Amino acid sequence: MFAIGADPVKFGLVVSINRPGGNVTGVSFLANTLVAKQLQLLRGLLPASGVIGVLVNPGNPNAVSDSTQAQAAATLLRLKVHVVHTVAERDFDAAFDDLGRAQASAVLVFPDALFTGVRGRLAELATRHKLPVLYPDRSYFEAGGLMIYGSSRTDAYREAGIYVGRILRGEKPSDLPGSWHRRPVHRSLPPRTRSNWRRNGAAGYVIL
Secondary structure, eight states: OEEESSOTTTTTSOSOSSSOOTTOOEEEOOGGGOHHHHHHHHHHHOTTOOEEEEEEOTTSTTHHHHHHHHHHHHHHTTOEEEEEEOSSGGGHHHHHHHHHHTTOSEEEEOOOHHHHHTHHHHHHHHHHTTOOEEESSHHHHHTTOSEEOSOOHHHHHHHHHHHHHHHHTTOOGGGSOOEEOOOOOOOOOOGGGGGGHHHHHHTTOOOO
């Protein structure tokens, strides 16, 4: 049973999402298919921005494909992407210094357990460096992140639990088609920053 943000077919977990085969089935919440839309949202937030920084853990299996998607989307949006690799929390200060030298006007954080585990630290650094950052799921929002755009993991895990119940009642995983979790994504603003809405709006920003 899986619940992942990547393509289960690409990673060899199942033969196809509709006919998993073998002894595995589950849910993909498509965390790694939203890069183009995330960049588009940042482009709308800062129309004058020419550089958007991207935080990537190069050890993530999706790092190369996600970075390639980001570069392709940035070209279409007439943006420049500055990719910064971080492999541990100790790299974060240097990463934000790097973003400053690159004159990044906004930052996109790719989905990764490294970033999720220290999401509060990322939010603090973003505030210190006065950088708007777009994160991949609601847990960052709850830790003080400014913006999120991503699938609901809570809903995806709930759906995965339904699969587990069916398997425990005797159904075979190979007989259960997998699921692409396509519920609407979140676009949010932390409660403590909502008082800045008018000021940010007057400055020409659109915060989703």
